[in-house]
Amino acid sequence: MMARVTDDQTIVAGVQGHPLSVDEALSAVRHPRAGAVTVFVGTVREHDGGREGVTALSYSAHPEAESRLRRLAESVAETDEVRGVYAVHRVGELSVGDLAVVCAVAAEHRATAFEAGRRLIEELKEGIPIWKRQQFDGHDHEWVGL
Amino acid sequence: MATVRYFAAAAEAAGTETEQVPAEDLGRLLDQLAELHGAELARVLSCSSVLHEGRYVSDRSLPLAQDAVLDVLPPFAGG
Numbered sequence A: 001m002m003a004r005v006t007d008d009q010t011i012v013a014g015v016q017g018h019p020l021s022v023d024e025a026l027s028a029v030r031h032p033r034a035g036a037v038t039v040f041v042g043t044v045r046e047h048d049g050g051r052e053g054v055t056a057l058s059y060s061a062h063p064e065a066e067s068r069l070r071r072l073a074e075s076v077a078e079t080d081e082v083r084g085v086y087a088v089h090r091v092g093e094l095s096v097g098d099l100a101v102v103c104a105v106a107a108e109h110r111a112t113a114f115e116a117g118r119r120l121i122e123e124l125k126e127g128i129p130i131w132k133r134q135q136f137d138g139h140d141h142e143w144v145g146l
Numbered sequence B: 001m002a003t004v005r006y007f008a009a010a011a012e013a014a015g016t017e018t019e020q021v022p023a024e025d026l027g028r029l030l031d032q033l034a035e036l037h038g039a040e041l042a043r044v045l046s047c048s049s050v051l052h053e054g055r056y057v058s059d060r061s062l063p064l065a066q067d068a069v070l071d072v073l074p075p076f077a078g079g
Helices: A022-029 A065-077 A110-127 B009-014 B026-037 B039-046
Strands: A002-005 A010-016 A036-043 A054-061 A082-090 A092-095 A099-107 A130-136 A141-143 B002-006 B018-021 B049-052 B055-057 B069-073
Touching: A002 A065, A010 A022, A010 A065, A022 A036, A022 A082, A022 A099, A036 A110, A054 A082, A065 A082, A065 A110, A082 A110, A099 A110, B002 B009, B002 B026, B009 B026, B009 B039, B009 B069, B018 B026, B026 B039, B026 B049, B026 B069
Parallel strands: A010 A082, B002 B069
Antiparallel strands: A002 A010, A036 A099, A054 A092, A054 A130, A082 A099, A130 A141, B002 B018, B049 B055, B049 B069
16 A cells, blocks of 8 residues: 655555545545545445346456556546545455445545546556456356456 | 566466476467467467566567577456
8 A cells, every 4th residue: 555645635545455434545645635535435246247146256466566556546646636546456355345446536526526436447447467366156257258 | 588477367277377388489488388388378368468578579580699588478358
């Protein structure tokens, strides 16, 4: 986990093995200049790709995942009016309903918070080297995206 | 000898997380990996990206140094 805090804004990015906290994200991006905070929470669902019966899954990450996530968060933080960016992904064994990723963006106004928040999660999914292995109740498994 | 580091589905298909393979260029390295480990790794390789010294490489003629380290990264699925 890395955090860069200045008077102008806060940037937090990380990959962690323990449960994520939405409260932590909200307090990290809190800023007196911000009038809007958007939060995205990705959770483990019991179905995927039209198939039911996901019982558990595990996320793993490349050693460079955290530094790449930090660069993405810094890039989103360069957006005009953005005052805080938080992006932390969970790794390890997760159950249905667990939080897999928490992203938050604080901005002066809501349009920026929504747009920058959307960009953050989309680019995280697209470009950060993290993998998901899904376990089904029939004991077989699959790697998502393969 | 190039060092290959496998991740996620690639590690599962190769049955190992790292191995050393003699190869002069990227193309010959990839061909050898598929030959060594079979169809499942070949399938994973066909949709993976390869990271070499911090950059994604795909040019099969890329020469590999004796101490080259290459990471095989299957499609990302974070979020």
